[in-house]
Amino acid sequence: xxxxxxxxxxxxxxxxxxxxxxxVTPDQVPIHLVRNGGEHRxxxxxxxxxxxxxxxxxxxxxxxxxxxxxxxxxxxxVYPNPPLLPAxxxxxxxxxxxxxxxxxxxxxxxxxxPLNHLRRDLGRSEEEVGAWIxxxxxEGFTAIEALIGNDGYCFxxxxxxxxxxxxxxxYAARRFAAPLELFPRIVRAMTLAEKHxxxxxxxxxxxPDRE
Ligand SMILES: N[C@@H](CCC(=O)N[C@@H](CS)C(=O)NCC(=O)O)C(=O)O
Numbered sequence: 259x260x261x262x263x264x265x266x267x268x269x270x271x272x273x274x275x276x277x278x279x280x281x282v283t284p285d286q287v288p289i290h291l292v293r294n295g296g297e298h299r300x301x302x303x304x305x306x307x308x309x310x311x312x313x314x315x316x317x318x319x320x321x322x323x324x325x326x327x328x329x330x331x332x333x334x335x336v337y338p339n340p341p342l343l344p345a346x347x348x349x350x351x352x353x354x355x356x357x358x359x360x361x362x363x364x365x366x367x368x369x370x371x372p373l374n375h376l377r378r379d380l381g382r383s384e385e386e387v388g389a390w391i392x393x394x395x396x397e398g399f400t401a402i403e404a405l406i407g408n409d410g411y412c413f414x415x416x417x418x419x420x421x422x423x424x425x426x427x428x429y430a431a432r433r434f435a436a437p438l439e440l441f442p443r444i445v446r447a448m449t450l451a452e453k454h455x456x457x458x459x460x461x462x463x464x465x466p467d468r469e
């Protein structure tokens with residue numbers, strides 16, 4: 259297997275965590291999102307992923323999977339142990355809701371493309387861009403803080419899909435200097451995950467292309 263990703267990309271980070279929790283270790287192919295106008299925009303990479311984003315996962319027989327939610331669901335189906343989702347359908351829906359808040363409602367708003375649009379096309383200052391990022395992280399984290407449990411990881415003593423999404427989002431929040439004081443449950447789950455070997459190995463600072 260080959261994982262095309264970028265050390266500090268939130269979506270690549272979440273996929274690395276899911277792979278590590280499942281004990282799957284693909285070869286890593288770094289795709290630099292900034293250098294040379296973004297290697298992800300090259301023709302060579304578009305031939306692998308027509309959406310020109312990371313991550314992509316090439317299976318051993320050559321099929322390429324894209325979009326971290328789809329790839330993580332694939333991993334859950336093909337490598338069911340340890341499970342990232344609980345067995346109960348209502349509990350599964352709750353876990354997926356937290357993942358969706360991050361994957362659909364927070365992360366897309368501070369992705370490279372939209373931020374560059376704010377800066378370059380709409381002429382917004384760095385201060386305005388920072389306020390934009392903080393606003394969406396804060397709104398999403400307020401909902402997640404109300405949805406996750408009081409101890410352990412997001413939903414109990416074992417890490418699951420919600421943690422796979424949450425940890426990279428907290429990493430991004432820290433990188434963008436978004437305040438976390440109002441989110442003690444989120445910080446608690448993050449602190450626990452930071453000591454877990456799968457989360458440690460998936461951390462941006464542990465990647466071969468880290469800067
Ligand atoms: N929903 C997609 C998002 C993928 C995505 O947008 N990745 C970012 C890095 S975190 C990217 O490649 N951005 C490049 C760009 O926007 O030009 C996923 O979860 O895989």
